[in-house]
Amino acid sequence: MSETLLSVRNLSVAYPGRSGVTHALRNASFTLGRERLGIVGESGSGKTTAGRAILGLIPKPGIVMADELSFAGEPLLNRSESDWRKLRGRRMSMIMQDPKYSLNPVQRIGQQISETCRLHLGSTRKDAEQRSLAMLEAVKIRDPELVYNQYPHQLSGGMGQRAMIAMMLVAEPDLLIADEPTSALDVTVQNDVLRILDDLVTERGMGLIFISHNLTIVSSFCDRVLIMYGGKIMEECAADDLKKARHPYTRALVAAAPSLDEPRAELATVVRDPAWLA
Amino acid sequence: MDNKTAWAIATARQAATFLASLALTFVGLTAVTFFIGRLTKIDPVLAVVGDKASKEVYDQTFLALGLDRPLIVQYALYLKRVLSGEFGISVLTSQPVLSDLLRVFPATFELATIAIIIGMAVGVPAGVWAGARKGRWPDHIIRIVGLFGYSVPVFWLGLVGLFFFYGKLGWVSGTGRLDVFYDDVVTARTGVILIDAAIEGEWDIFRNAFSHLILPATILGYFSLAYIARMTRSFMIDQLAQEYVTAARVKGRSFWGAVWRHAFPNIMVPLITVVGLSYASLLEGAVLTETVFAWPGLGLYITRALFNSDMNAVLGGTILVGTIFVGINLFSDFLYRIFDPRLTAG
Ligand SMILES: Nc1ncnc2c1ncn2[C@@H]1O[C@H](COP(=O)(O)OP(=O)(O)OP(=O)(O)O)[C@@H](O)[C@H]1O
Numbered sequence: 001m002s003e004t005l006l007s008v009r010n011l012s013v014a015y016p017g018r019s020g021v022t023h024a025l026r027n028a029s030f031t032l033g034r035e036r037l038g039i040v041g042e043s044g045s046g047k048t049t050a051g052r053a054i055l056g057l058i059p060k061p062g063i064v065m066a067d068e069l070s071f072a073g074e075p076l077l078n079r080s081e082s083d084w085r086k087l088r089g090r091r092m093s094m095i096m097q098d099p100k101y102s103l104n105p106v107q108r109i110g111q112q113i114s115e116t117c118r119l120h121l122g123s124t125r126k127d128a129e130q131r132s133l134a135m136l137e138a139v140k141i142r143d144p145e146l147v148y149n150q151y152p153h154q155l156s157g158g159m160g161q162r163a164m165i166a167m168m169l170v171a172e173p174d175l176l177i178a179d180e181p182t183s184a185l186d187v188t189v190q191n192d193v194l195r196i197l198d199d200l201v202t203e204r205g206m207g208l209i210f211i212s213h214n215l216t217i218v219s220s221f222c223d224r225v226l227i228m229y230g231g232k233i234m235e236e237c238a239a240d241d242l243k244k245a246r247h248p249y250t251r252a253l254v255a256a257a258p259s260l261d262e263p264r265a266e267l268a269t270v271v272r273d274p275a276w277l278a
Numbered sequence: 279m280d281n282k283t284a285w286a287i288a289t290a291r292q293a294a295t296f297l298a299s300l301a302l303t304f305v306g307l308t309a310v311t312f313f314i315g316r317l318t319k320i321d322p323v324l325a326v327v328g329d330k331a332s333k334e335v336y337d338q339t340f341l342a343l344g345l346d347r348p349l350i351v352q353y354a355l356y357l358k359r360v361l362s363g364e365f366g367i368s369v370l371t372s373q374p375v376l377s378d379l380l381r382v383f384p385a386t387f388e389l390a391t392i393a394i395i396i397g398m399a400v401g402v403p404a405g406v407w408a409g410a411r412k413g414r415w416p417d418h419i420i421r422i423v424g425l426f427g428y429s430v431p432v433f434w435l436g437l438v439g440l441f442f443f444y445g446k447l448g449w450v451s452g453t454g455r456l457d458v459f460y461d462d463v464v465t466a467r468t469g470v471i472l473i474d475a476a477i478e479g480e481w482d483i484f485r486n487a488f489s490h491l492i493l494p495a496t497i498l499g500y501f502s503l504a505y506i507a508r509m510t511r512s513f514m515i516d517q518l519a520q521e522y523v524t525a526a527r528v529k530g531r532s533f534w535g536a537v538w539r540h541a542f543p544n545i546m547v548p549l550i551t552v553v554g555l556s557y558a559s560l561l562e563g564a565v566l567t568e569t570v571f572a573w574p575g576l577g578l579y580i581t582r583a584l585f586n587s588d589m590n591a592v593l594g595g596t597i598l599v600g601t602i603f604v605g606i607n608l609f610s611d612f613l614y615r616i617f618d619p620r621l622t623a624g
């Protein structure tokens with residue numbers, strides 16, 4: 001955590017709509033070093049929005065505001081399109097939430113992975129193919145050559161998710177936002193994928209933002225955790241200290257999570273207080 | 279089962295479906311034209327012998343035409359004649375309908391093909407641009423230009439076009455397919471003058487034919503352009519909202535790179551449908567345009583036949599138009615499979 005990779009201060013995203021403005025993210029502030037930062041929160045709490053805002057990909061008519069948003073010491077707001085093209089894919093990347101919709105349906109998997117290499121590494125076709133195959137193998141796809149030539153609709157959900165991971169990791173970014181990267185994977189493959197991400201953080205010094213619904217994975221895998229609710233960061237704490245969290249929402253989340261250590265007949269429900277968003 | 283066998287079976291099944299749908303559509307089409315022919319008040323015997331013929335000649339012809347046989351047999355005979363290209367004699371031209379059609383269709387084909395090329399070459403990029411820049415000035419300009427295309431009558435545009443580009447500026451030639459002194463210089467091999475002239479290396483005639491063609495083709499092209507652009511825009515807006523477009527940008531594609539390399543290939547299937555439909559309707563012949571430009575095409579031929587109760591010509595023309603529609607639909611189906619891997623078995 002020596003060096004700050006990403007620094008976010010009062011980042012807000014709003015979507016003006018017919019029935020008023022949606023505040024998808026409200027004054028979020030956090031920093032990220034070369035570490036694993038988890039983001040948890042219920043559906044619609046703004047996790048994906050935070051990731052997209054960092055990559056400068058909030059769709060129109062969304063509005064992004066921040067006091068500070070900088071990556072490796074350089075501000076990200078108001079960067080030129082050509083700057084962004086050099087940053088995205090190469091230095092920062094994002095494993096998208098839903099592989100079923102995030103892979104181009106009419107392009108072969110191999111082509112979609114090679115595209116990243118060819119855009120950034122100046123790879124030849126042959127070289128890009130080699131890297132892509134190696135990457136597919138790294139994410140534990142059993143028959144990389146077959147999958148390389150397949151179309152997204154021919155893959156299972158889990159394979160699609162791994163292809164997506166390969167596509168976003170092949171250019172070895174410094175910052176990776178992983179939006180529920182393991183939701184469609186069974187436990188063994190999930191562990192494999194987590195190990196790959198872990199290696200990238202510990203060995204290559206990548207910064208990882210790990211978005212998940214799964215408190216158990218986040219608390220065991222991440223260094224720190226942000227808990228989000230209604231577009232706000234409710235609390236930030238060390239992953240080991242989740243059980244000792246102070247905020248009532250976090251405590252409710254922890255209490256609502258099923259646990260094998262202390263099985264209960266009835267799981268607690270999460271009670272929300274409008275005052276938290278004030 | 280290995281990949282090759284699976285692929286062969288899938289292909290065979292596709293071919294069988296293709297032939298079956300072709301046959302079925304053709305039977306339907308001929309049945310409709312046959313019964314329309316029977317339902318009209320025009321006496322098929324009189325149409326052949328004329329109303330001055332004696333009772334004897336009339337009865338003979340009645341039998342020769344098989345009109346005493348059951349309807350289903352008559353239909354079978356009709357089908358047989360149609361399949362061998364016998365559509366009868368046109369009352370209006372006193373020529374076999376088939377040779378009439380072979381003469382007028384190339385004229386329409388030439389016009390329609392250049393028109394659809396213009397419509398595609400301008401309409402598709404304009405639609406992509408408008409869709410990608412939705413709600414901004416390129417979108418508004420393209421919408422206004424398209425709206426003009428919808429609301430202006432084609433004959434008015436034709437006359438104004440002739441007045442300016444032929445009459446005032448002299449950039450193009452006037453009505454008809456060729457200047458009179460070029461008529462019948464090249465042999466009508468295909469009937470498409472541009473092709474016939476090119477075969478014989480008669481480049482003067484080629485240029486002359488082109489200068490006759492370009493104005494009506496541009497006007498027709500403008501109308502299909504307006505439709506193609508509007509549809510392309512809405513397909514594009516749908517696709518640009520998809521997550522895979524964002525994923526492409528996360529990988530570092532530029533906005534336009536994501537538009538053309540990712541979203542655009544995904545609109546090919548609906549786009550082929552739209553272009554196919556426009557082309558089919560252009561091939562039917564555009565009566566108004568053909569009238570204004572004195573273009574001896576299919577639209578003019580069928581319309582004249584209709585006004586003169588020239589039944590053989592109308593039915594022959596209808597079957598031709600129907601066949602064109604079926605043909606283009608089947609060709610579109612074939613193209614879908616090339617552009618969308620989800621539609622290919624295996
Ligand atoms: N393009 C958009 N236009 C309008 N509102 C949007 C848009 N994208 C997201 N939102 C809104 O922003 C809020 C946060 O959405 P976001 O996708 O960030 O949630 P999330 O935490 O990722 O949820 P999930 O766990 O379901 O993925 C939601 O209320 C959502 O409706």
Ligand SMILES: [Mg+2]
Nearest residue numbers: 047048049097
């Ligand atoms: Mg999300």
